[in-house]
Amino acid sequence: MSNIALITGITGQDGSYLAEFLLEKGYQVHGCFRRSSTNAFERIEHLTDKIELHCTDLLDQASLERLIAKIKPTEVYNLAAQSFVGSSWDQPILTGEVTGLGVTRLLEAIRMVDTSIRFYQASSSEMFGKVHETPQRETTPFHPRSPYGVAKAYGHWMTVNYRESYDMYACGGILFNHESPRRGLEFVTRKISDAVARIKLGLATEVRLGNLDARRDWGFAGDYVEAMWLMLQQDKPIDYVIGTGETYRVGDFVQIAFDRVGLNWEKHVVIDPKFYRPAEVDLLLADPMKAQEELNWKPKMSFQELVETMVDHDLQRLSALANTSLKVLRKSA
Numbered sequence: 001m002s003n004i005a006l007i008t009g010i011t012g013q014d015g016s017y018l019a020e021f022l023l024e025k026g027y028q029v030h031g032c033f034r035r036s037s038t039n040a041f042e043r044i045e046h047l048t049d050k051i052e053l054h055c056t057d058l059l060d061q062a063s064l065e066r067l068i069a070k071i072k073p074t075e076v077y078n079l080a081a082q083s084f085v086g087s088s089w090d091q092p093i094l095t096g097e098v099t100g101l102g103v104t105r106l107l108e109a110i111r112m113v114d115t116s117i118r119f120y121q122a123s124s125s126e127m128f129g130k131v132h133e134t135p136q137r138e139t140t141p142f143h144p145r146s147p148y149g150v151a152k153a154y155g156h157w158m159t160v161n162y163r164e165s166y167d168m169y170a171c172g173g174i175l176f177n178h179e180s181p182r183r184g185l186e187f188v189t190r191k192i193s194d195a196v197a198r199i200k201l202g203l204a205t206e207v208r209l210g211n212l213d214a215r216r217d218w219g220f221a222g223d224y225v226e227a228m229w230l231m232l233q234q235d236k237p238i239d240y241v242i243g244t245g246e247t248y249r250v251g252d253f254v255q256i257a258f259d260r261v262g263l264n265w266e267k268h269v270v271i272d273p274k275f276y277r278p279a280e281v282d283l284l285l286a287d288p289m290k291a292q293e294e295l296n297w298k299p300k301m302s303f304q305e306l307v308e309t310m311v312d313h314d315l316q317r318l319s320a321l322a323n324t325s326l327k328v329l330r331k332s333a
């Protein structure tokens with residue numbers, strides 16, 4: 001029997017890398033997208049003839065149940081979420097509905113249709129919040145600091161609860177921050193790489209940022225989707241921490257990004273209190289030993305390489321855009 005995967009959040013950063021990864025492994029890949037008035041398929045345009053897309057929403061229980069009954073997946077990866085921590089203070093209820101209760105809706109849909117379906121929940125290091133120990137491991141208590149973190153903690157525990165109550169193969173990957181050229185522009189890494197490219201090309205002069213002292217354990221998203229898949233291939237469902245085991249300041253990311261294009265960051269970065277959070281997660285650092293030993297998983301891309309890859313990508317993208325606009329302008333002149 002062939003493997004059939006259903007990915008919620010396939011239009012997002014991780015969804016696009018996971019779809020590529022599973023196609024390589026020979027899976028039949030299905031993805032959920034939600035109806036939107038603008039095109040949200042930018043990250044998966046190159047895959048649309050290889051995957052099947054279905055319109056559904058984590059807010060709509062019936063649509064999830066119908067879809068699972070129809071396509072009969074062997075594995076479900078729940079990557080859909082209101083995933084931006086900053087917005088979760090503006091929309092705490094929506095964040096709870098999608099990022100928290102959405103997990104239960106999907107688990108219920110699976111339980112109603114077939115409890116042998118394997119389930120991956122995209123849990124988050126944001127659940128550690130005001131950290132109780134460093135580095136953070138699978139046994140570190142949660143102390144979420146944002147409505148997003150609280151919703152993820154709820155979704156994580158529901159996943160554990162369905163595993164324990166119904167003997168389902170359900171597990172939560174507690175992933176630390178992972179980035180890529182496909183990262184949304186609102187997240188700090190991509191905001192910086194995009195701004196550095198704009199400044200280098202003369203399209204902007206400054207970038208406004210918040211807390212440069214926050215520390216994160218940053219890896220490459222393309223490496224992390226393999227860990228998601230590995231978690232669903234074990235004999236038993238177990239939750240794992242996935243990260244690099246290294247932590248850097250937002251300021252370090254800024255420094256490397258500006259260095260890459262030969263500019264002095266101090267001349268272009270403006271600290272703007274608007275980007276400070278009501279409650280900050282000051283330090284995240286993973287202890288990924290369990291995943292390394294039991295899943296044989298290790299990140300491949302270094303922090304420096306990640307920053308430089310993102311800056312190079314945005315430089316190329318924006319140069320191409322600028323060239324096209326110039327050609328159009330010259331033609332119409």
Ligand code: NAP
Nearest residue numbers: 009011012013014057058079080081083122124175177178
């Ligand atoms: P992302 O790029 O923001 O993607 C989120 C996806 O969720 C998008 O496809 C989005 O669809 C979809 N979505 C949002 N609301 C939905 C709804 N009501 N119903 C159905 N789909 C909905 O996030 P990501 O970085 O790929 O992260 C993937 C998952 O991992 C998320 O759950 C995130 O919280 C979690 N996570 C991420 C990280 C990280 O560092 N990236 C770390 C730990 C955990 P649209 O395209 O329509 O917006």
Ligand code: GDD
Nearest residue numbers: 083085124125126176177186187188189209210211214275
């Ligand atoms: N977004 C943003 N914008 N963050 C800023 C800025 C800014 O202008 N200036 C400083 N920061 C700081 C934030 O205060 C935070 O401490 C850090 O940069 C990282 O912010 P984000 O890139 O928005 O990511 P996050 O760590 O809050 O959340 C991401 O990682 C989680 C895993 O720990 C998201 O991907 C979540 O979905 C994920 O669960």
